[in-house]
Structures are given as C-alpha cells and as structure tokens.
Amino acid sequence: DGGITQSPKYLFRKEGQNVTLSCEQNLNHDAMYWYRQDPGQGLRLIYYSQIVNDFQKGDIAEGYSVSREKKESFPLTVTSAQKNPTAFYLCASRGIYEAFFGQGTRLTVV
Amino acid sequence: GQQVMQIPQYQHVQEGEDFTTYCNSSTTLSNIQWYKQRPGGHPVFLIQLVKSGEVKKQKRLTFQFGEAKKNSSLHITATQTTDVGTYFCAGRVGSNYQLIWGAGTKLIIKP
Numbered sequence: 219d220g221g222i223t224q225s226p227k228y229l230f231r232k233e234g235q236n237v238t239l240s241c242e243q244n245l246n247h248d249a250m251y252w253y254r255q256d257p258g259q260g261l262r263l264i265y266y267s268q269i270v271n272d273f274q275k276g277d278i279a280e281g282y283s284v285s286r287e288k289k290e291s292f293p294l295t296v297t298s299a300q301k302n303p304t305a306f307y308l309c310a311s312r313g314i315y316e317a318f319f320g321q322g323t324r325l326t327v328v
Numbered sequence: 329g330q331q332v333m334q335i336p337q338y339q340h341v342q343e344g345e346d347f348t349t350y351c352n353s354s355t356t357l358s359n360i361q362w363y364k365q366r367p368g369g370h371p372v373f374l375i376q377l378v379k380s381g382e383v384k385k386q387k388r389l390t391f392q393f394g395e396a397k398k399n400s401s402l403h404i405t406a407t408q409t410t411d412v413g414t415y416f417c418a419g420r421v422g423s424n425y426q427l428i429w430g431a432g433t434k435l436i437i438k439p
Contacts, residue, residue, distance in 0.1 A: 249425065258337070260416060260431040261371070268425075308370055312425065316361060316373040317418075
C-alpha cells in the first residue's frame, strides 16, 4: 500500500528531553511537510522540504529541527527549546497538487 | 501576512439539516483545496477548485470558488452521521506551493 507512515502514534516526553518523530513515505513524492495542530485549530507549518538535502523553515520552526537525507524520510526532532510541544503532529507529502497526510503523532509532555 | 479566514468555527446541526462553511482570503488565490478530518484522524483531500466562479459537486457536497478567487464555500445537503468531522480549506497564492490553511469548521450532529 502506498502512503505515509508516522511513528509512534503516541509519544510522551519529559521536560528538557529531545524527541524525534518519524515520517516515511513510499509515494515517490519530492516535497514533504511537517505541521502542528493544536485542539480546535488549523494546521501550522513547521518545516518543509522540496527535495532531498534541502529544507526550509515554516511559520513556527523555533524549537524544532529536521533532516532530509533520503527522499522517503523526513524526521522531525522536537527539542527542549520548544516550550509548549504538546500537540498533534502531522507529516504530509505533496502529490500533483494535493497533500497526503500520515496518521499523525500525538506528543504529550509529562 | 497572508491569511485564510474560515467560519464558523463550529456548527451544530440535526441529522438531515444542511451545513455550510465559508473561507475568505486576504489575497487572490490561484486555487483552493478542501480537506476533511474525521475525529482523531488526519486530513483527507476532497477537491481542488481553480477557475473563477467554479462550482463542483460530489454527491451531497457542493464546492464553490468565488468570482474574485478570494472566497470559497462548502455546502453539505442533508447531513448524515458520516459527515461528522472538521472541514478545512487551504489556498495557494501564485505559483507558491505552500498551502495557507483555514482554521477549520467542525460539523457536529446533535443527538
């Protein structure tokens, strides 16, 4: 099955800890995106990558980092500098014109 | 900055009633897309509108793109329980591939 796989589905982070969210796609898409969704709100862009080994900051990049070493993979690290990381994180890739989303990772700070 | 305003934030309807959500952009859009997110799920693409004044239908869903390409609407006729979820619009400006997302309208069916 073609699609985007995010893992884990749920993640708990202690204060001061870095965590990495995985995003893998087998759709052969060049562009990939990370969004953050807070309850009752829309999607805010964290980082995006148009091509391997290149990525750009989105609207809320502070406290996050990414890498794009392979076309299939676009992991997101939530660093200790992100003061309010509890949220639902969505990874997406771009087809001809539409976005395809993974199932999301729900991150909670404990 | 560029924004897409979407209203209302919530709409409570009885099953069988109609539902409408509206999006308004501060700038002219090259196209607009609509997505549906079921509770606990992820956004799923519904449709893209490109032409000024375009109207597209998918069964009970009707999508419109305004003449000035600054507003759009989604209308659902005779809602069903399967329609429950949050509907998002997302627009593009010029040749920029980034989507500008509305905040979403949550459709709630009254028990």
